[in-house]
Amino acid sequence: MTATANPSAPLAVWTDFGGVLTPPVSVTFNEFADRVGVPLWSLKESMRIVGEKYGTDSMGAIDIPLIDEATWSNELEDVLGGTFGIVADLENFGDRWFAGRPANAVWVEALDAFRARGAFVGMLSNLPPSWVRHRRFMIDDSHFDDIICSFEVDCRKPDPEIFRLAAARAGLAPHQCVLVDDLEKNVVGAMEAGWQAVHFHDAEQAARQVSHLLDATSPAPALV
Structure with missing residues (x-):
């Protein structure tokens, strides 16, 4: 899945799959x-x-x-x-x-809300090819502007190359990208690549942090 770059987006929110869009x-x-x-x-x-x-x-x-x-x-x-x-x-x-593993519905709702605010929303996952069908069963591609899986690009988080590629696919600078991930090493890797990052503990906490980042990057309303 390849996105159409949207340089007017205030932020690219790239979410992990396992442990973020799924149970821990x-x-x-x-x-x-x-x-x-x-x-x-x-x-x-x-x-x-x-x-x-x-x-x-x-x-x-x-x-x-x-x-x-x-x-x-x-x-x-x-x-x-x-x-x-x-x-x-x-x-x-x-x-x-x-088997029996549900999607994190609260986080899916949050991602949809970020898109409604104008953010680019993507999935950035270290995912084996044979697991893609499970991921699609849990959450449809339509929730995302782009999806990057490690097996498709021959690199994986926290390698710097996957963050470079994701920023390019979003059409934004690294500092305009934020990774939401449950693994500290991936959060650190993203920040070392010039990204912002949110260490995911639960959907409510992560949604608050991403919303604050969106507030900081969205233009102020015009005075009339």
Whole structure:
């Protein structure tokens, strides 16, 4: 999805997906671990080990992607069994990860309100290609002026290149862009790229902070 640049927009609000437009990742991790019968600590450690094998973090191997989801799931099973002695079936990982996971309706409403005020609203997500259908099921593309997923552009947050690309796609300068993200490293990366950023804790808090930024960038009404 490619936007038509709108240089008259006062601000480009780029929202993360997982953990922002969805329930907190920590909640989903716990529910998923229970669903597949694997201790949470061992699942996270296996993800870290597999990511390290590919020179990245826990999700980097499938976010770009370096491997597909099925290969990644099989490698997680191998680590769980070989390192921790835990037999696990992680087939159809994404289907089970997103099962029963609702969109954050309060945040969707806030994004729509930002657009109504004239802001450019985009999604900027480290998202594996096989998970796009789940994302579209949860929230329709029509809520966004543009969507950038890591696998489509061969880079991911917090790499500076993805922020450069997103600002260019919005047609705005870096300081006119704001990232809303639940991960501190992504917030820091955005700020280092010259962006503004909001560390997402909940929809109400983030909406207040973005609204203040919009207030600061919107022109004052003309005096009559």
